[in-house]
Amino acid sequence: MAGTASRLHRSEQRWxxxxxxxxxxxxxxxxxxxxxxxxxxxxxxxxxxxxxxxxGLDNYVRLFTDANFLESLYNTFFYMIGxxxxxxxxxxxxxxxNRKIVGLTAFRTIYYVPVISSLAxxxxxxxxxxxxxxxxxxxxxxxxxxxxPNWLASTFWAKPAIILMAIWKGLGFSMILxxxxxxxxxRSLYEAAQLDGANGWQRFRTITLPLVRPVTFFLVxxxxxxxxxxxxEINIMTPTGGPEYSTASAVWHIxxxxxxxxxxxxxxxxxxxxxxxxxIITLIQFRLNRRNSFAID
Amino acid sequence: MSLxxxxxxxxxxxxxxxxxxxGRTPMSRTTSTRIGDxxxxxxxxxxxxxxxxxxxxxxxxxxxxxTEVFALPPVxxxxxxxxxxxxxxxxxxxxxxxxxxxxxxxxxxxxxxxITCSMAAFAIAKMRLPFRNLIFIGMLTGIMIPYPTxxxxxxxxxxxxxxxxxxxPLIVPAIFGNILVIFFLRQxxxxxxxxxxxxAKIDGANFWQIFWRLIFPIIRPAVAAQFILWFxxxxxxxxxxxxxxxxPERQTLQVVIANMNVxxxxxxxYPLIMGASFVALLPILAVFLIFQRQIIESVALSGTKG
Numbered sequence: 001m002a003g004t005a006s007r008l009h010r011s012e013q014r015w016x017x018x019x020x021x022x023x024x025x026x027x028x029x030x031x032x033x034x035x036x037x038x039x040x041x042x043x044x045x046x047x048x049x050x051x052x053x054x055x056g057l058d059n060y061v062r063l064f065t066d067a068n069f070l071e072s073l074y075n076t077f078f079y080m081i082g083x084x085x086x087x088x089x090x091x092x093x094x095x096x097x098n099r100k101i102v103g104l105t106a107f108r109t110i111y112y113v114p115v116i117s118s119l120a121x122x123x124x125x126x127x128x129x130x131x132x133x134x135x136x137x138x139x140x141x142x143x144x145x146x147x148x149p150n151w152l153a154s155t156f157w158a159k160p161a162i163i164l165m166a167i168w169k170g171l172g173f174s175m176i177l178x179x180x181x182x183x184x185x186x187r188s189l190y191e192a193a194q195l196d197g198a199n200g201w202q203r204f205r206t207i208t209l210p211l212v213r214p215v216t217f218f219l220v221x222x223x224x225x226x227x228x229x230x231x232x233e234i235n236i237m238t239p240t241g242g243p244e245y246s247t248a249s250a251v252w253h254i255x256x257x258x259x260x261x262x263x264x265x266x267x268x269x270x271x272x273x274x275x276x277x278x279x280i281i282t283l284i285q286f287r288l289n290r291r292n293s294f295a296i297d
Numbered sequence: 298m299s300l301x302x303x304x305x306x307x308x309x310x311x312x313x314x315x316x317x318x319x320g321r322t323p324m325s326r327t328t329s330t331r332i333g334d335x336x337x338x339x340x341x342x343x344x345x346x347x348x349x350x351x352x353x354x355x356x357x358x359x360x361x362x363x364t365e366v367f368a369l370p371p372v373x374x375x376x377x378x379x380x381x382x383x384x385x386x387x388x389x390x391x392x393x394x395x396x397x398x399x400x401x402x403x404x405x406x407x408x409x410x411x412i413t414c415s416m417a418a419f420a421i422a423k424m425r426l427p428f429r430n431l432i433f434i435g436m437l438t439g440i441m442i443p444y445p446t447x448x449x450x451x452x453x454x455x456x457x458x459x460x461x462x463x464x465x466p467l468i469v470p471a472i473f474g475n476i477l478v479i480f481f482l483r484q485x486x487x488x489x490x491x492x493x494x495x496x497a498k499i500d501g502a503n504f505w506q507i508f509w510r511l512i513f514p515i516i517r518p519a520v521a522a523q524f525i526l527w528f529x530x531x532x533x534x535x536x537x538x539x540x541x542x543x544x545p546e547r548q549t550l551q552v553v554i555a556n557m558n559v560x561x562x563x564x565x566x567y568p569l570i571m572g573a574s575f576v577a578l579l580p581i582l583a584v585f586l587i588f589q590r591q592i593i594e595s596v597a598l599s600g601t602k603g
Contacts, residue, residue: 015504019420026473034450180597275446
């Protein structure tokens with residue numbers, strides 16, 4: 001009896017292994033092996049074709065003195081200013097959409113269209129919308145009497161321009177998640193607070209905000225991970241990294257070093273540093289989140 | 298008149314009892330919420346204009362003449378719409394091959410990838426799987442490693458076997474499965490009772506039959522939702538395609554429009570650039586408008602559960 005059971009179990013285990021075989025093999029071939037290879041390549045001087053000359057930690061020392069890499073890292077973090085702004089706006093939108101008003105479905109669709117749109121096409125659109133001569137943005141500003149800058153050519157305005165575009169594109173996504181979270185809050189909770197005389201802002205602060213916390217956490221984590229990998233907008237809107245490298249992102253800089261200048265070893269070292277930075281920041285966020293949720297309990 | 302419109306326009310009346318218990322006159326509360334609703338409507342409408350205006354401008358610019366593009370005050374509706382732009386763009390560009398290549402990549406990856414993902418999710422959620430913890434840790438680390446860290450070694454791997462300038466590096470790694478899709482399907486399978494699987498086992502079905510005849514039909518809604526999202530993601534991908542695809546006829550649509558952007562900007566042919574980018578948006582836009590309810594619901598679900 002026990003023999004048949006274990007034989008059946010063994011057969012089930014074989015089936016199970018066969019079912020997960022594809023992702024496991026994919027992981028070994030396209031993630032684990034490349035990572036190991038990257039670690040080794042980052043310790044070499046290598047153009048991608050010729051011999052890999054072992055140079056120890058030279059590449060890692062070099063990147064700390066590479067002004068362009070440091071600038072691109074700084075820019076990458078600078079862009080993240082857009083994350084809290086975007087989340088605040090999308091939460092406000094979600095709260096607004098939680099009311100029963102006319103045309104709700106239409107609004108939801110309209111706000112979501114930029115999310116599904118191709119980033120390349122959107123970047124092309126905004127590149128010209130920011131144009132100083134005929135761009136939509138300055139035309140709109142002219143309506144209220146403001147003479148807009150030539151956004152992407154200005155060391156000061158280029159970064160805010162890219163942030164603005166990213167907020168515009170991502171708004172719908174966060175809004176949908178917030179809306180789903182808000183709609184799952186039981187109505188009775190708000191009604192009870194209303195009975196206790198809480199006004200709209202108090203109800204928002206004490207009920208809505210704490211209850212959407214998990215969504216906020218999820219959005220911050222995923223937005224930071226995605227923001228750290230910003231590339232498409234930069235490469236399309238500012239093909240040379242912007243005035244004085246002021247828009248270059250870390251991934252853009254890595255891509256350029258690897259595929260334009262064939263500095264494969266050095267670029268790999270930068271890519272590993274970027275990967276580690278993302279990992280560390282994500283772990284810190286999980287750490288902080290755990291502490292905060294204890295504080296609330 | 299007011300009698301006929303009142304019920305449909307005012308769904309708030311459902312909450313009327315609770316308002317009365319709030320101790321104020323129902324009359325004033327209703328008026329204040331109505332004003333609030335109007336204010337919110339106006340704000341949302343203003344926001345909606347900001348969301349749509351760039352896309353409308355894109356379309357409108359594509360129909361302008363080269364001089365109208367620079368006209369001041371700006372022209373929103375071109376005098377004579379230059380539909381010719383949409384004829385011209387197919388002639389000496391690679392938009393058509395771009396469409397074909399993007400479709401080949403996205404369709405192959407999603408169809409084959411969804412099968413591998415569903416099988417893996419079934420094994421993880423419902424079967425006795427050896428090394429389960431090891432596999433789990435592997436998958437978690439897989440999520441944590443960003444593509445830019447992998448792109449250089451992967452590129453070198455594929456260039457050694459001669460796959461550069463083909464669609465294979467975009468297809469082959471992806472059909473082995475996507476970890477996030479597997480996690481989502483596994484989550485969905487948690488709600489499927491084990492008893493139906495046990496019953497099928499007693500009936501003598503093997504696991505392939507259980508998967509294909511029993512499990513796959515059950516998880517089909519989740520598979521469909523993930524299928525659409527994944528298809529859009531691959532269709533819109535830009536970084537991997539520009540690494541691998543050099544020959545213009547072999548490029549995916551996103552790379553084609555990005556190159557047209559550079560090429561035609563020197564000729565100041567902005568209508569053509571805008572038209573090409575607009576055309577590139579259309580297929581996904583159409584898919585979204587058809588399946589918007591399912592797409593938005595599955596996004597909300599994967600975000601709040603994940």
